Amino acid sequence: MATIRELARHCGVSVATVSRVFNTPEVVSRETRQRVEAAAAEIGYLPNESARTLATKKSNMIGLVWDTDHRRSGWRHPFLQEILVALKTALSAQGLHLLLLATGADEPDRHLRAVRRHNLDGVVLIDNGSRDPAVLGLAEAGIPCVALDLPLTGPCCTYVTSDNAGGAGQAADHLVTRGHRRIATITGPARTGPGAERLAGFRAALAAHDVALPPEYVVEGDFYLDSGRAAMHRLLSLGTPPTAVFAAGDEMAIGALQAATAAGRRTPDDIAIVGFDDIELAALIPPGLTTVAQDRTGFGTAAAEALIAMIRAAPEVPAPPPIVLPTTLTARGTA
């Protein structure tokens, strides 16, 4: 492990000059620069990141706060992997690394402590509870952070989310265009952002088409399979059952599909179904789930861009506005 001092001696310059070659190359003469660069390659010099961080107070590391606790156990993020890849790709293009923060003890300042100990340049939040004080603490402390699907704002915070209302509207439009008038919905929990937004968007779109949405056509689920099954069961037992259902999540949509099939209804003829998310399963399960696809890669890319912008910007520059990603209706067999 060659150090900067060895490299400097090796080419007869000061350590300051070597440092400049790596940090502000434009400031050193071309001849010196080339000599140092060649020598660096020759002896395999690698700058020590800890020493750099200690001297500059910037670690070139982004913390990833991925809360694996607050959800029902067994919960799997529908596209965590894509987000991670996009994030990693976009950040590493800027020389930033991703540090997975442990969600350890329940101290409300645990994230902030990690940020300070490691001199993290910023934080990305995935799948966090909306009222987690550890998350709010980050925002208040002025740490650059961007949340995914969580409306977190502050002087140095922003978030990225899908156009949940718009996507639900696309679902409604699609069903109306297919001739449906009796359209029900299985919602997510009303207290969740996506749950509430998708219901609102769905309701607004139906209203725009002059299609009524009676109260018994709105049944709340919890985004999991079973709740979709139960909801469909209930809808089918109504005096005037719907001819189409929009489920605010694919897993619920699949549960609904199974319940409909079990009840002897054919999809899409007896009952049409549209989901939300476009999980992997959606394309695989017969007859193919029609669903509203989110921009999976966009989450990671947009988050990285926003974060980098905040990190590079002067402190007084306000945080970028929330980023709302458009959705795409993907028509398959169920509607």
Next chain:
Amino acid sequence: MATIRELARHCGVSVATVSRVFNTPEVVSRETRQRVEAAAAEIGYLPNESARTLATKKSNMIGLVWDTDHRRSGWRHPFLQEILVALKTALSAQGLHLLLLATGADEPDRHLRAVRRHNLDGVVLIDNGSRDPAVLGLAEAGIPCVALDLPLTGPCCTYVTSDNAGGAGQAADHLVTRGHRRIATITGPARTGPGAERLAGFRAALAAHDVALPPEYVVEGDFYLDSGRAAMHRLLSLGTPPTAVFAAGDEMAIGALQAATAAGRRTPDDIAIVGFDDIELAALIPPGLTTVAQDRTGFGTAAAEALIAMIRAAPEVPAPPPIVLPTTLTARGTA
């Protein structure tokens, strides 16, 4: 951001003593220790990790090399998320953090460089190509590392894998016990470890039952859905088609199921199917895929344990032997 010097002054001791309170508390007097601890809490002192790393050459960080490039694009690891959670949990219990290494340019020493720059204590490899020189370079350099599902060995390397042969044997046993004699298999690529091992285990188990495996009953797939579909199509068109099929991966099994259904065969009566992996979909798709489940959490936990053992061990201690996780046959509707 209080420093160790401020804290030391605050309680009238030397910085050395403060350092000992945090690193070797048993060596300082109880009275001094408590005084320092109280003061630390009071002024919110947090040790600076970069400074510690610089002084000790140990970062308490583990590199995560997760190769997102070598697979077909769109490839998703069947249970990356569970592995990450288990890994994170087990490592953070030891005060270790996980640093996601960027798979940037194609330099064969890119991982090693990252390890050296950041003073990483060890590396976990997920989903890497078997002949990646950057991976072999790590092993040769004597960096403590553990690979997942990749037979990487060395003075300081080990790996964890499922008992692929045993699991395939469980599938064979199950089908024979159900009375099948004409049993085919859809394999993974022969060049992949899991592909080869599952075929070998399957073959051995059938032989143990005196059940023949004619060459036309072995058709190679690529672990993806379409190859399962195509393979089943071929098997059903045989002069003497099988009554049961073991697919070496769930996605292929589901493809096979779809092809059988499309061909008018009923599962499990006309054709039984067993998969491998127990992906989420397996339980959801009717009639429920019978499959060989891997110990998803075990991967992360075992990897963390092995890595920690290597890091803590003296240099001359040999690396732990490969860890082979048992599988579990999960019987559902298809066999």
Next chain:
DNA sequence: CTGAAAGCGCTTACAG
């Protein structure tokens, strides 16, 4: 364009 020097915040022999 370049160098000497101070400083970043810790740890750890070495004395006592």
Next chain:
DNA sequence: CTGAAAGCGCTTACAG
């Protein structure tokens, strides 16, 4: 059990 001091490998004003 505790302290003074050297050292970890860099960066960055400050001079020149």
